[in-house]
Amino acid sequence: MKLNKDILTLIGNTPLVKINRLCQADDAEVWAKLEGCNIGGSVKDRIALAMIETAEKSGALKP
Structure with missing residues (x-):
């Protein structure tokens, strides 16, 4: 099991799953995020998260 230092590290690290039954065997590979x-x-x-981090860096939002 992977351990994360905080909940923010989970944002954007979503898994990819191969969709096996959508295309014929050699036509293409389809993946879903x-x-x-x-x-x-x-x-x-x-x-x-990107908006909050940008606002904090610019000083528009104080942490």
């Missing part, structure tokens, strides 16, 4: 595995259950977690 499971954004629902983010801590808030959405791709918006990544965007929100």
Whole structure:
């Protein structure tokens, strides 16, 4: 089991899963990124974290 130093390290590190039954064997490989595995259950977690970090770096938001 992987251990994380805090919950923020989980954002954006969502797993990829191969979808085996969507295409014929040699046509293509289809992979799905499971954004629902983010801590808030959405791709918006990544965007929100980036906005907060940018605002903190610029001084617009104090930690």
